[in-house]
Amino acid sequence: MERRTGVREAEADGTATGPDPDARWLALLMHAAFFLLLGASLTRFLMRHPGEARTPWIIALSITLAVLYLLGPVLGSRPTPRRLTWLGVLVAVWMVLVVLAPSFAWCAVPLFYTGLRILPPRAALALVALLTAFVVAAQLRLATGFDPNLVLAPPAVAAVATAVFVHMQRQAVRQRELAARQRELIDDLLRTRRELAATERREGTLAERQRLSMEIHDTLAQGLSSQQMLLQAADRTWDAAPDAARRHVRTATGIAERNLAEARRFVHDLAPADLAEGGGLEAALHALAARESAQAQGALTVRCHVEGTPHAPLPDRVQSALLRIAQGALANVREHAGATAAGLTLTHLDDRVVLDIGDNGRGFTPEPGATRAPRATGAVRGHGLPAIRARVHQLGGTLTIESAPGEGTVLSAEIPLAPTALTTPEDPT
Secondary structure (H helix, E strand, O other), rough: HHHHHHHHHHHHOOOOOOOOOOHHHHHHHHHHHHHHHHHHHHHHHHHOOOOOOOHHHHHHHHHHHHHHHHHHHHHHHOOOOHHHHHOOOOHHHHHHHHHOHHHHHHHHHHHHHHHHHHOOHHHHHHHHHHHHHHHHHHHHHHHHOOOHHHHHHHHHHHHHHHHHHHHHHHHHHHHHHHHHHHHHHHHHHHHHHHHHHHHHHHHHHHHHHHHHHHHHHHHHHHHHHHHHHHHHHHOOOOOOOOHHHHHHHHHHHHHHHHHHHHHHHHHHHHHHHHHOOOHHHHHHHHHHHHHHHHHOOOOOOEEEEEEEOOOOOHHHHHHHHHHHHHHHHHHHHHHHHHOOOOEEEEEOOEEEEEEEEEOOOOOOOOOOOOOOOOOOOOOOOOOHHHHHHHHHOOOOOOEEEEEOOOOOOEEEEEEEOOOHHHHOOOOOO
């Protein structure tokens, strides 16, 4: 019951799902009908009763009734005390007019609509019955004798008008409730899809961990165990049987070579997919820019530019880190910047490589001290600036952020290529 009342009030205010076009057109039609009937009734009275003493009162009351009716939309549609007072005064003025001039009784039809739209159902029906009684009394006063049509027609018209309005109102309430249920179902579906995707990602992660653990156990762990046994055997027989000891050492060396090849294969498999395809960092950045532009479907255009040529191939670790930095920065641009254009610029210098990511988005005010990488590394969480700073710091580089509200953002990651700068231990994550 409370929900239906709330929906009814929201419908009257036009705030449930926006203004109802049918209700708006019906209201305009009723307003036009009221002023047309009021004008016709006043004209009829002036034509048939010119110069009577009550004429000034009829004209004044007609103007008052018109002004009161015009105030209705200003007061809103909720049954507030001010709105109910307005409706009571409006009906009282109309009743006085009907008593003085019965021809004004036909203005009751628009008043039916006004009462049904504002009042609760029982009060609205009581008002309709009262207005109908006044209409019947007015028609009988105008008739020269008793006419059954004058007694039965107004109640029939009132019943039809009330039934039509109540039906339309209930249909509107049903449509709003159906729309609300559809929105709830859509929200549930989207939430279920997100939960399913998260579950699939977790299951995929666990499956990949299990696969890697089995791979490591069957290759690296077994190889290391064999090496340990062979080296221990070589140590025991080093003095007594040097030839056998050397054979053990050579066998352990062969196992170490195979384990090294397996370890490199693992690293290759865990590298970013774009780098694993063998095109290098430049090709991976071009592919990333094209992919981001395609996924944005025209909302964001990403361009990639490469300056200079490297004197030597970049280490795999540097390539992987720069590609991950570009991916994280473009994710921030896509989700937070509101940009329409972004650019990736990779610059090869003699002793360092620089990756610049710029956009024309809304920008922001960088926090003090946020333009350089932190001195202490921590857990890398998410794909935002903390992860980017951690990656840059692990390679001994610096991160610079230039941004201002409304002026876009430029993020610059500078990685040195000196051998000492690349000896920072890998992040366990």
